[in-house]
Amino acid sequence: MANSLDPAATADDVKRINALLPVKAKILRITQETPDVKLFSISTLDEQLPFPVSPGQLVMLSVFGMGEAIFAASAGENCLEVAVKRVGILTEALHEAKAGQTMGIRGPYGNGFSLDIFQGRNLLFIAGGIGLAPVRSLIKHVLNHRKDFGHLQLIGGFRSPKDLVFKRELTEIWPVSEDFDVAITVDKAEEDWRGHVGYVPDLVKKLKPQLDETACILCGPPVMLKNTFNVLEELAFSPENIYTTLEMRMKCGIGQCGRCNIGSCYVCLDGPVFSLAQLRALPDEY
Amino acid sequence: MIYQIRKDDFLSWLKKQREGKKVLVPTRKEEGYLFLPWVGDELDLREYTNTLKPVKDVFFPQWETLIRYRVEKEKSGEIVEETSRTEPLILFGVRPCDAKSIKLLDNVFDGEKYKDPYYCQRRKNTLIISLGCRELGPTCFCQNIGINPLSSEGSDILLVEFEDRYLAQSGSDTGLEILEQAPFTPAESKEQKIFDELNGNPARLNEAEFRSLALNNMPDFNDSVWEKLYQKCLNCGICTYLCPTCHCFDISEMTLDSEGKRVRSWDSCMYSSFTLHGSGHNPRPTGKERIRQRIMHKFNYFPQNYGVIACVGCGRCVAECPVNFDVREALKLLGVWKDDLQL
Numbered sequence: 001m002a003n004s005l006d007p008a009a010t011a012d013d014v015k016r017i018n019a020l021l022p023v024k025a026k027i028l029r030i031t032q033e034t035p036d037v038k039l040f041s042i043s044t045l046d047e048q049l050p051f052p053v054s055p056g057q058l059v060m061l062s063v064f065g066m067g068e069a070i071f072a073a074s075a076g077e078n079c080l081e082v083a084v085k086r087v088g089i090l091t092e093a094l095h096e097a098k099a100g101q102t103m104g105i106r107g108p109y110g111n112g113f114s115l116d117i118f119q120g121r122n123l124l125f126i127a128g129g130i131g132l133a134p135v136r137s138l139i140k141h142v143l144n145h146r147k148d149f150g151h152l153q154l155i156g157g158f159r160s161p162k163d164l165v166f167k168r169e170l171t172e173i174w175p176v177s178e179d180f181d182v183a184i185t186v187d188k189a190e191e192d193w194r195g196h197v198g199y200v201p202d203l204v205k206k207l208k209p210q211l212d213e214t215a216c217i218l219c220g221p222p223v224m225l226k227n228t229f230n231v232l233e234e235l236a237f238s239p240e241n242i243y244t245t246l247e248m249r250m251k252c253g254i255g256q257c258g259r260c261n262i263g264s265c266y267v268c269l270d271g272p273v274f275s276l277a278q279l280r281a282l283p284d285e286y
Numbered sequence: 287m288i289y290q291i292r293k294d295d296f297l298s299w300l301k302k303q304r305e306g307k308k309v310l311v312p313t314r315k316e317e318g319y320l321f322l323p324w325v326g327d328e329l330d331l332r333e334y335t336n337t338l339k340p341v342k343d344v345f346f347p348q349w350e351t352l353i354r355y356r357v358e359k360e361k362s363g364e365i366v367e368e369t370s371r372t373e374p375l376i377l378f379g380v381r382p383c384d385a386k387s388i389k390l391l392d393n394v395f396d397g398e399k400y401k402d403p404y405y406c407q408r409r410k411n412t413l414i415i416s417l418g419c420r421e422l423g424p425t426c427f428c429q430n431i432g433i434n435p436l437s438s439e440g441s442d443i444l445l446v447e448f449e450d451r452y453l454a455q456s457g458s459d460t461g462l463e464i465l466e467q468a469p470f471t472p473a474e475s476k477e478q479k480i481f482d483e484l485n486g487n488p489a490r491l492n493e494a495e496f497r498s499l500a501l502n503n504m505p506d507f508n509d510s511v512w513e514k515l516y517q518k519c520l521n522c523g524i525c526t527y528l529c530p531t532c533h534c535f536d537i538s539e540m541t542l543d544s545e546g547k548r549v550r551s552w553d554s555c556m557y558s559s560f561t562l563h564g565s566g567h568n569p570r571p572t573g574k575e576r577i578r579q580r581i582m583h584k585f586n587y588f589p590q591n592y593g594v595i596a597c598v599g600c601g602r603c604v605a606e607c608p609v610n611f612d613v614r615e616a617l618k619l620l621g622v623w624k625d626d627l628q629l
């Protein structure tokens with residue numbers, strides 16, 4: 001049977017395939033990012049990329065016997081990278097897993113970021129906690145095509161210094177990358193913390209990021225999103241220039257199971273990336 | 287073109303179909319009528335208005351296995367895709383509202399981009415013979431939302447009882463092929479006229495009219511009317527399980543020792559866990575958001591996405607609600623029910 005791994009699959013084959021059938025995959029590597037976040041590198045059994053994903057797209061991961069859940073994925077060389085915070089049954093099972101363990105993966109789902117729209121512009125990234133994961137997939141793309149983009153700025157917020165995900169990139173790699181400003185804030189500081197303290201929207205207000213030719217990409221918990229939208233609009237960012245990627249509970253990923261909709265839009269099909277202008281046209285139910 | 291067949295002849299024909307095909311008929315049980323395999327005995331349809339469970343159950347079962355697998359510690363064995371039952375099936379006695387509901391579900395499970403192989407397989411293997419409604423049940427409201435109780439839409443063959451005969455109309459090419467052969471015969475002009483007369487007052491409002499009412503008159507998402515609407519709802523979800531067009535589902539795991547399966551089961555937007563995020567955040571935290579979602583999905587979002595209202599007026603939700611929540615009253619309160627219609 002054709003599946004998403006088969007490069008010879010025609011459009012008709014794709015229509016015929018069982019979208020709910022996972023591909024068998026294995027955990028290539030596990031990196032402990034924070035006390036409750038691990039980064040999983042997932043490949044096929046013969047250590048190939050399971051399928052291509054573009055920044056912002058989603059994948060459905062499953063641990064057999066435990067269940068499935070949807071995650072933002074980022075394409076690595078021969079694997080997909082998925083950051084998982086331990087919050088429930090499936091994520092607990094993932095955190096218990098060891099490198100080499102077999103699992104299921106299907107996707108990719110949704111539309112990623114429209115990279116064309118960002119071409120040639122300055123980019124302001126704003127991320128809260130594990131919301132940095134989908135933003136990072138875009139940042140990786142931008143750094144790989146650096147000359148296609150203007151000035152970069154990242155504002156990241158985390159609960160505490162211990163909760164910095166992708167810490168090496170955040171503190172060592174990105175700050176020394178060409179024309180890339182990185183500011184990090186934590187809700188609660190510890191003794192040796194020398195960065196900002198406070199919530200993301202407040203730091204955005206304080207830093208007053210430049211607007212000219214700038215697109216803003218943000219991801220984080222709904223409360224952070226909504227408050228940051230307001231701050232950005234106060235700073236005169238237009239809703240057309242603000243993009244976010246939403247996460248909802250999902251079971252199918254293909255617009256059938258009925259739980260990720262915001263009005264008539266399905267986050268799995270029509271999202272997960274939306275501009276604020278698009279979101280404003282939808283009911284406030286996310 | 288209308289065909290006809292004597293009831294006796296039809297039953298003999300249907301009996302013969304049991305060679306090689308499974309025939310499901312409305313069967314009277316203590317709790318109501320259910321579609322059950324027919325052993326060829328006499329059909330008791332005297333008090334049949336509709337089945338308790340909607341016919342979607344045949345194509346999109348309440349519970350089904352999607353895949354099977356073996357789990358071994360820190361490894362996992364094979365994943366086997368469960369192939370759906372391919373046994374040819376005849377459904378007799380489907381009401382036109384339920385037949386229409388299957389057409390609606392085709393939009394979701396036999397869509398342009400994604401086709402559900404389990405559903406599509408069953409659709410391909412099933413012949414739907416519907417039985418038109420000469421009388422409506424106490425909670426039926428198909429006609430109020432533009433659905434004809436004598437419509438062949440969604441059926442392969444529509445039968446309408448008339449004296450000792452059934453008048454028959456095809457709803458598909460497969461149905462037509464059957465009707466063109468014995469024991470079915472083309473109806474005389476007299477029967478043709480009778481069929482037309484029965485069909486004379488099909489719907490009090492056409493579907494497009496109701497749809498535009500639902501799309502244009504639906505109150506704002508933040509209107510205070512939604513506060514009123516949900517108060518008595520218990521969020522039990524029975525309306526969603528018994529709804530012929532509700533198609534939300536859950537996917538979960540069942541594992542015993544090393545044998546496991548991934549199953550799909552009906553789920554309900556009436557439950558708070560339905561949309562609960564891993565973080566604890568819930569976009570639809572109370573009954574208010576959930577009732578609003580259910581009504582908006584059927585009467586506003588679905589028509590926006592597929593051009594058709596996702597309600598067929600079968601009235602099961604009205605009949606079975608433990609607190610008498612009546613969707614007709616709700617629509618009236620929302621201003622999308624035609625004023626001159628009395629409940």
